[in-house]
Amino acid sequence: MTPQTTPGQADVGAEPLVSLLRDLKQLTELESPSSDPLAVCAVQDVVESWARALQARTHALPGGTRQFLFGVPESGGADDKALLVLMHADTVWPHGTLGEMPFRVEGERVYGPGTYDMKGGIVGLFAALRALQGQYPAGGIEVLLTPDEETGSHHSRAVIEVAAQRARAVLVVEPPVAESHALKTGRKGVGQFRVEVQGVAAHAGNKPHEGASAITEAARQVLAVQALADHAKGTTVSVGCIGGGGAVNVIPARAFFDVDVRVSTLEEGERVTTAMQELAAHDERVKLTVSGGLNRPPFERSDRTLALYAKARALAEEIGFDLGEEVVGGGSDGNFTAPVAPTLDGLGAPGDGAHAAHEHIRLDRWPDHVRLLTALLREL
Ligand SMILES: [Zn+2]
Structure with missing residues (x-):
């Protein structure tokens, strides 16, 4: 033209x-x-x-x-x-x-x-x-x-x-x-995940050993998840929301947290996604359910x-x-x-x-x- x-x-x-x-x-x-x-x-x-x-x-x-x-x-x-x-x-x-x-x-x-x-x-x-x-x-x-x-x-x-x-x-x-x-x-590619933690409720004073705290498990998982970040490769991982428990005198049976992930390459997206899906509970009485994924490729x-x-x-x-x-x-x-x-x-x-x-x-x-x-x- x-x-x-x-x-x-x-x-x-x-x-x-x-x-x-x-x-x-x-x-x-x-x-x-x-x-x-x-x-x-x-x-x-x-x-x-x-x-x-x-x-x-x-x-x-x-x-x-x-x-x-x-x-x-x-x-x-x-x-x-x-x-x-x-x-x-x-x-x-x-x-x-x-x-x-x-x-x-x-x-x-x-x-x-x-x-x-x-x-x-x-x-x-x-x-x-x-x-x-x-x-x-x-x-x-x-x-x-x-x-x-x-x-x-x-x-x-x-x-x-x-x-x-x-x-x-x-x-x-x-x-x-x-x-x-x-x-x-x-x-960057963008992903979001939710991790739901199902523990076992119990009386916090009388029988704490019968419970399995979802909050304790969530706390350990949060640190593991954030460690998936790789600054050199441009991968960021941030837990932006967390919740759980009900009453302060109960060993909490439920907790959840939400994760924001950003990656510069598809390879990094796959690494983080696989690691999220393979999260395993430290306490065998606790169940983890991971949902979500990469919703925009890099x-x-x-x-x-x-x-x-x-x-x-x-x-x-x-x-x-x-x-x-x-x-x-x-x-x-x-x-x-x-x-x-x-x-x-x-x-x-x-x-x-x-x-x-x-x-x-x-x-x-x-x-x-x-x-x-x-x-x-x-x-x-
Ligand atoms: Zn816009």
Whole structure:
């Protein structure tokens, strides 16, 4: 394609910031916790109306994901594969959050629940799509708007993996890294486990020897589990929740703890998973039940992802800013596509405070990142 303008001149709309802010306000003020499918649907409906205004073909896929097709040939078996763009409509914020952290602009920052993660990414993508004015790359652009990324993508993983197989590259409009505004070229794999401990109850004063304390067993297991971490290999293991017992004068029959695991390689994921499944009780009267596993494979920093990054970096330089890249600990839906297709993440709105009360987008930086996304969609 020969673009009429250089990326540096790419327009993000007639009144860029005004329209970006208007759209962001509209999406942010529709609270959409992952736990409320109807609320998430309301956000998807608005975004679908934007897609229709651009003549996209739109579909509701199984599991609550919306699919928008821009310039994708209608007949199957086309030679050119589509570019796939991933984004999610849900947020971690419960209903009522707007009361404490309303949508508001303060200087160069725009605050509100879900602005940075990742309604700003959705708004930026649509500004970029409009700027393309119907000039889509060969094979077109397929966009998936999922409903449940923040709770592990259990209902959308299958459609994401299928879409990745027909994509020549995947762009994820999750936010860039806070402060550095760098793209994400790798993410750790994420796992969660629950260990349930079943002991034997007894009177704590009269017959303690008849009991088998689930709490004592859990305490020993917690130390064993945390020792599975391997700093040099980037593997972290953290017991984040624990509970058990009932009354203080009873040898406790029940306890549980929950484990968060992050790995940089599939090999490490398998090592930790096997070790968790093979946990054995120290006291033979105690039973351990381990559930859970790795729910996102690692997004390994690969040559093909770095090739996409190099392209993005060159485009950013033409636009006039320096674009870095980092590997991060948090997962995204890019973890599902990276093993299948070249994936670049962090193409959303720059800011800070994901999942935190100071969540915001940086208005001074945002238009450049929208220009970058526009240029990438045009030239990849
Ligand atoms: Zn996100």
